[in-house]
Amino acid sequence: MIQDINILYHGTGATFENPDLDNSREDVDFGVGFYTTQNKEMAKKWASFKRKSTINTYSFNRIGDLKIYTFKLDEEWLDFVTNNRLGIDSQKKYDKYDILIGPTAENKVFDTVNEYIKGTYTKKEAIQYINVVG
Template identity: 40%
Template sequence: MILYHGSNVKVEKPAILKANRTLDFGNGFYTTSNKEQAYKWAKIKQARENSTQGFISIYKFDEDIFNDKAIKTIVFDEANEQWLNFVIDNRMNAGYTHDYDIIKGPVADDRVYACLNAFENKFMDIETAIKELRTYKLADQISFHSIKALSFLDFIECEVI
């Protein structure tokens, strides 16, 4: 499968950097199979860093890794209760960590954040939040959380946007 990473720099050798903000799946290297989503990420990063260019780094990744027992993975096929709780733990619970090497699931975009905030502030119960989230067409994200996991990404090329 082909994966994309949007940024303000070319990333030939991915690394896990401590983020300066909370992320859906915690600190990691984030990719997507959706090139449009990577483009959005690149534009956001370009604006945030006041960069003159954005980049989409492109990688080859063997999906069979998700079946390899030597790698700890989790796949959220949809925005469900398990995914919602995991994202909230990563975004809202200070000090929360997990031991997954690779995580795949929906991207929590701005609409999802509004729904998460409504749920967190008890304006919406879990069933209503899940029902709402299922109406959204969400891009995917595949995040890598260990050096071992990053070794499964093969850099192909980079596009300037």
């Protein structure tokens, strides 16, 4: 589990002094939230989808007493992401956490989750494939 986070990046089309949930969508992998990454290249990629690319940088000395939950690429993660994409409120179980950390579904992983949602793959097949390409 992450104890100290030094720098987080938020790639978008606007500048945010502080996390802002007003523009967050419900139908994305982790639901409503302020998405950040420790990977600056990933933040650049997210920002590149916007008309104006902005990389917001946040520095922390330590997390302190924040409650953190970390997902693995497993059935729990797949259920959580699937429910969020379908607009099924699966957040309640995780409401007690201040920070959720987990893999993002991009490229083949993103496609695999979509195929699972369509019924092309069973949960077991999707997890196996995701762990190979993820």
